[in-house]
Amino acid sequence: MSPPLDHQLTDWRNHALKLENEVKKVIVGQDKAIRLMNIAIFARGHVLLEGGVGVGKTTLLQSIARCIGGAYERIEGTVDLMPNDLIYHTYLGEDGRPKIDEGPLLRAGENLSVFFFNEINRARPQVHALMLRVMAERHISAFKKEYRLPHMVVFADRNQVEKNETFEIPSAARDRFMMEIPIEIPEDRELRKSLMFNVKFQHAENLTKQVESNVLQFDQLNQFSDTLQSHIKSSPTLEDYAIDLWESTQSPAKFGIKMDSVDVNRLVHTGASPRGMGMLLKAARVNAWLMNRDSLYPEDIHAVFHELIAHRLVFNSMYENRRTQLAREFTTQILNTVAVPAQAKAA
Amino acid sequence: MKNFKTKCYVLLGMFAIFNGAIAQESKISEAKIISVINPLQSHNIQVGDVLSRKIILDVKAPYQLSLQTLPMKGVRHDDVELSQISITQSASKEGIQYNIDLRYQVFSAVFVPSVLQLPAEKFALTGGPQALSVNLPAWKFWFSSLAPKGMTKARENMHMQFKPTQIDLQQHKNKLIVFTGILMVGLLGLVYINADKRWLPFMNGAFAKAHRKLKKLPKNAEGEKQALSDMHQAFNQLHGSNLFANELNSFLTKHPAFVKLTKEIEAFFEQSNQALFAQKTQSSEQLMADLMVLSRRLRDCERGV
Numbered sequence: 154m155s156p157p158l159d160h161q162l163t164d165w166r167n168h169a170l171k172l173e174n175e176v177k178k179v180i181v182g183q184d185k186a187i188r189l190m191n192i193a194i195f196a197r198g199h200v201l202l203e204g205g206v207g208v209g210k211t212t213l214l215q216s217i218a219r220c221i222g223g224a225y226e227r228i229e230g231t232v233d234l235m236p237n238d239l240i241y242h243t244y245l246g247e248d249g250r251p252k253i254d255e256g257p258l259l260r261a262g263e264n265l266s267v268f269f270f271n272e273i274n275r276a277r278p279q280v281h282a283l284m285l286r287v288m289a290e291r292h293i294s295a296f297k298k299e300y301r302l303p304h305m306v307v308f309a310d311r312n313q314v315e316k317n318e319t320f321e322i323p324s325a326a327r328d329r330f331m332m333e334i335p336i337e338i339p340e341d342r343e344l345r346k347s348l349m350f351n352v353k354f355q356h357a358e359n360l361t362k363q364v365e366s367n368v369l370q371f372d373q374l375n376q377f378s379d380t381l382q383s384h385i386k387s388s389p390t391l392e393d394y395a396i397d398l399w400e401s402t403q404s405p406a407k408f409g410i411k412m413d414s415v416d417v418n419r420l421v422h423t424g425a426s427p428r429g430m431g432m433l434l435k436a437a438r439v440n441a442w443l444m445n446r447d448s449l450y451p452e453d454i455h456a457v458f459h460e461l462i463a464h465r466l467v468f469n470s471m472y473e474n475r476r477t478q479l480a481r482e483f484t485t486q487i488l489n490t491v492a493v494p495a496q497a498k499a500a
Numbered sequence: 501m502k503n504f505k506t507k508c509y510v511l512l513g514m515f516a517i518f519n520g521a522i523a524q525e526s527k528i529s530e531a532k533i534i535s536v537i538n539p540l541q542s543h544n545i546q547v548g549d550v551l552s553r554k555i556i557l558d559v560k561a562p563y564q565l566s567l568q569t570l571p572m573k574g575v576r577h578d579d580v581e582l583s584q585i586s587i588t589q590s591a592s593k594e595g596i597q598y599n600i601d602l603r604y605q606v607f608s609a610v611f612v613p614s615v616l617q618l619p620a621e622k623f624a625l626t627g628g629p630q631a632l633s634v635n636l637p638a639w640k641f642w643f644s645s646l647a648p649k650g651m652t653k654a655r656e657n658m659h660m661q662f663k664p665t666q667i668d669l670q671q672h673k674n675k676l677i678v679f680t681g682i683l684m685v686g687l688l689g690l691v692y693i694n695a696d697k698r699w700l701p702f703m704n705g706a707f708a709k710a711h712r713k714l715k716k717l718p719k720n721a722e723g724e725k726q727a728l729s730d731m732h733q734a735f736n737q738l739h740g741s742n743l744f745a746n747e748l749n750s751f752l753t754k755h756p757a758f759v760k761l762t763k764e765i766e767a768f769f770e771q772s773n774q775a776l777f778a779q780k781t782q783s784s785e786q787l788m789a790d791l792m793v794l795s796r797r798l799r800d801c802e803r804g805v
Binding site for chain 2: 386388447448450451452488490492493494
């Protein structure tokens with residue numbers, strides 16, 4: 154017999170907050186990213202991490218994977234990486250005969266909880282295709298059998314700065330990721346000083362070991378996520394607001410959205426997708442739950458809006474090379490301009 | 501120099517005489533001048549004019565006025581002749597009160613304006629053990645001739661005319677201006693605080709508009725929703741973009757006039773979230789009343805009152 158709903162919600166919330174605190178012990182200056190990744194874990198969404206080299210993405214992921222429990226696998230994106238490298242690898246056995254073993258995607262089976270794809274944009278589109286299919290379906294056929302990956306969350310990383318020998322992830326593929334979270338170098342000088350001079354940050358492996366393992370029960374996350382999603386309610390006013398936000402990504406001029414640097418009518422080619430908006434509300438509900446509420450507030454949507462929507466927007470090609478900056482400005486303008494409750498509808 | 505000394509002596513002499521008169525008068529407790537009524541006009545007196553002095557004199561018993569020593573009718577001093585003297589008296593236990601009416605006629609024929617005087621008079625008292633008298637001081641006036649002597653320019657006979665002294669009203673004027681100003685400022689302040697209309701400057705602020713709209717809304721669920729919307733619109737307008745509860749600090753930093761209502765604003769956002777998003781049932785009437793009060797207070801902050 155399962156415990157009462159209120160107890161479940163409180164118990165899981167305590168665990169979720171503990172996860173954040175554990176990760177914060179070893180990762181400094183990334184509180185927002187940690188909160189967003191926590192939200193993604195409970196919303197069962199895949200995450201694209203954006204950031205430079207050496208900002209602590211891998212340590213962050215390993216810490217989170219340790220807290221979630223289950224198996225953690227990782228693969229590096231390279232230009233010669235092929236889809237089969239994810240599924241199997243061949244080697245010569247002790248008897249000198251060739252052997253085939255399961256690749257990183259299949260190795261842990263159903264215990265796989267976190268799969269980290271490092272520098273996904275260095276891999277070829279064939280690899281993207283396979284990866285994105287697995288992300289959507291969470292199962293794959295290999296070795297004449299069905300491998301199920303029900304608890305897997307993919308964290309992929311792409312370096313936005315380097316463009317040589319990279320393959321841009323198409324918009325349809327980006328849409329499969331729930332969030333794109335920027336991992337930025339902390340602005341605070343004290344934090345920077347700590348990162349430079351505190352010797353505990355020199356050994357990432359030892360650092361990760363300080364994080365308590367198995368804070369969450371990874372194999373129960375799917376079930377609890379469903380419970381959580383049905384528990385958090387949204388009012389008609391908030392639903393109208395969410396619709397307005399969606400429409401504003403498609404027809405910004407209709408909502409009076411203006412940008413200093415570009416004409417918004419020329420900027421946006423395609424706005425957010427229905428799947429994207431569904432994911433937005435899913436993530437917002439998790440935020441409401443973490444804030445100990447049972448109703449969605451606009452602030453819950455704002456907490457995840459940029460990370461949920463920015464990478465889904467398709468800009469006209471002339472603006473693509475300024476995507477990061479323009480997407481941030483655009484989503485900020487949407488939140489600043491679209492009113493809640495909408496004036497016309499309130500009357 | 502000699503002339504100056506002479507003048508000084510004359511002045512000193514006059515002073516001594518005047519002092520003596522006062523001293524003598526003050527010595528006599530048996531008689532007292534109650535009042536002296538001199539002519540109303542002391543200038544522009546011309547030849548033939550009759551001037552009168554009325555004296556009321558109290559004489560205590562057993563003294564009485566010596567009627568034999570009264571100034572003689574027809575006596576002339578410096579072209580001023582006593583033309584009539586009349587006395588009435590009324591007796592009482594303490595003594596006798598005399599009403600003395602002296603009438604003088606001016607006979608001066610000088611051609612230039614000059615100072616003349618109704619002469620000083622002395623009233624002797626009898627009937628008592630001592631020989632006492634009461635002195636009436638002289639009364640000076642300006643004599644004007646009917647015509648100047650010979651054919652001269654009028655200017656030569658002109659004397660400086662002094663403008664009559666006016667009562668100083670400046671202090672009252674200043675007070676009137678100050679109090680009128682205070683009254684106007686007070687009235688404007690009252691209008692500014694209480695008026696809902698937009699005909700004064702700075703009256704058309706976001707919260708003033710919201711307050712006006714709120715007053716017209718029905719006190720039901722629909723009105724409540726519209727009221728919340730109007731309030732949010734006012735906050736958004738002032739903030740320059742949508743304002744949510746988590747941005748209140750930056751709002752208050754930008755608009756310190758509202759800092760004193762921080763708790764009320766936070767409570768409003770919580771109430772609004774409850775009503776619009778959590779769908780918690782609340783009394784619309786109460787909420788509307790609260791919003792009316794808040795919008796009015798926010799409007800006052802906006803106007804800086």
